[in-house]
Amino acid sequence: MSATKPRERHLSLSEKYSRLCTRLRDPEWRRYGGTLLSGKLLGVGVVLLFMLVVSGVFFTSVHAQSGPPEVKAADIVNPVNTMWTLVAAFLVFGMQVGFTMLEAGFCRSRETVNVLAECVVDTCLCGILFYAIGFAFMFSHGNGFIGHHWFFLQGAPATYESTGVAFLAVWIFQFAFADTCSTITSGAMIGRTGFVGDLLYSVCVTGFIYPIIGHWAWGPDGWLALMGSDGHFFQSLGIGFHDFAGSTVVHTIGGFIALAGAIVLGPRLGRKFKRDGGGPMLPHDLTIAVTGGLILWFGWYGFNPGSTLSAMDLVxxxxxxxxxxxxxxxxGLTSILYGYFKMKTWDASYTTNGFLAGLVAITCPCYWVSPTGSVLLGGIAGVLVIV
Incomplete structure (x- = not known):
């Protein structure tokens, strides 16, 4: 049988008051009571302050929204165009993966390591050179032949010219183009130059040749860009030079530099021509080469559509x-068909080089020609590349 607890007796009001007076005479209890009272007062003060701040914030917010804020078109259009330009720039930069795989696949196995190192270091060199002098030479104001502002991107405006696109976004986009031009050249130098030679021509291409010639066509005051206008070269033509995305500015410059290098340096080491009992040098890994070509095709959707620099130009x-x-x-179709007619074999390398030739051919007029015109241009390019 469990014992029951004694029932507690409730103190009367006079007894509670007497106990309080007794405790207040104790210094320890007075200190405890003062701390307790201060804490409660502080807590009440914090709650009141919080209520005041919250009510002020909500009151201000409602008051500010009493009239809708004015939003300018540029506040929406310029950020959207900048994002479009950056996405296109990332696609174009991704073409370096395609170039690396294409060159590594089509070259001889002994040259693969040099190709990999050259493509990576070439990109790094291009970035620094285009930051220091390349962009200034190509896209800043100067004269008809070369720009001379914005070296090391100093003194540049927030947006580039009248595009409304952030200046550094345009720099990223054009850096990817410059890198493409240099890599086009590197493909022809495989087996002809060593690694140091690769670095030397990369410096020349991305630092000087491409930016200076590019200024003529794409610079704000380039002589080709202003050709045909009042007071400029060939005024009687009434029309200037047009290259929408770079068939001439990027691919032709890279191609002519590659041709010059091939002429000066001669055949690749170990190359045997048909007259000597040899033939074309076969790719050592066609899988890598074709995959690289398809990656380049994908990157071209940044190269060409991105050159609008405007996401608003939907059509x-x-x-x-x-x-x-x-x-x-x-x-791609005409090249493999012509290759079969010529060699009596279906060759994947023909169609890979063929569709790349079609992409190069359409890059300049892609904004102006009709779909039928693009089919004709591509078909002709596919045959010419393997004739």
Whole structure:
């Protein structure tokens, strides 16, 4: 049987008051009571302050929204165009993966390591050179032949010219283009130059040759860009030089530099021509080469449509993308068909080089030609590349 607890007796009001007076005479209890009272008062003060701040914030917010804020079109359009330009720049930069795989696949196995090192270091060199002098030479104001502002990107405006696109976003986009031009050259130098030679021509291409010639066509005051206008070269023409995305400025410059290097340096080491009992040098890994070509095709959707620098040009972007696709498809078909007619074999290397030729051919006029025109251009390019 459990014992029951004694029932507690409730103190009367007078007894509670007497106990309080007794405790207040104790210094320890007075200190404890003062601390307790201070804490409660502080807590009440914090709650009141919080209520005041919250009510002020909500009151201010409602008051500010009583009239809708004015939003300018540029506040929306310029950020969207900047993002479009950056996405396109990332696609173009991704083409370096395609170039590396294409060159590594088509070269001889002994040259693969040099190709890999050259492509990576070339990109790094291009970034520094285009930051220091390349962009200034190509896209700043100067004279008809060369720009001379914005070295090391100093003194640049927030946005580039009248595009409304952030200046550094344009720099990223154009850096990817410059890197492409240099890499085009590197493909022809495989087996002809060593690693140091690769670095030397990379410096010349990305630091001087490409930016200076590019200024003529794409610079704000380049002589080709202003050709045909009042007071400039060939005023009687009434029309200037047009290259929408770089068939001339990027690919032709890179191609002519590659041709000059091949002429000066001669055949690749170990190359045997047909007259000597040899033939074309066969790719050591066609899988890598074809995959690299397809990656380049994908990157071209940043190269060509991205050159609008405007996500608002919906019709133009669609037309450019469609023309790019049709030219590549047409060139891929005509090249493999012509290759079969010529060699009596279906060769994947022919169609890979073919659709790349079609992409190069359509890059300049992709904004202006019709879909039918792009098919014709691509078809012709696909044959010419393997004739």
């Amino acid at each position: 133009g972007i669609g037309r450019v993308a469609a023309n790019t696709t049709l030219a590549a498809c047409s060139a």
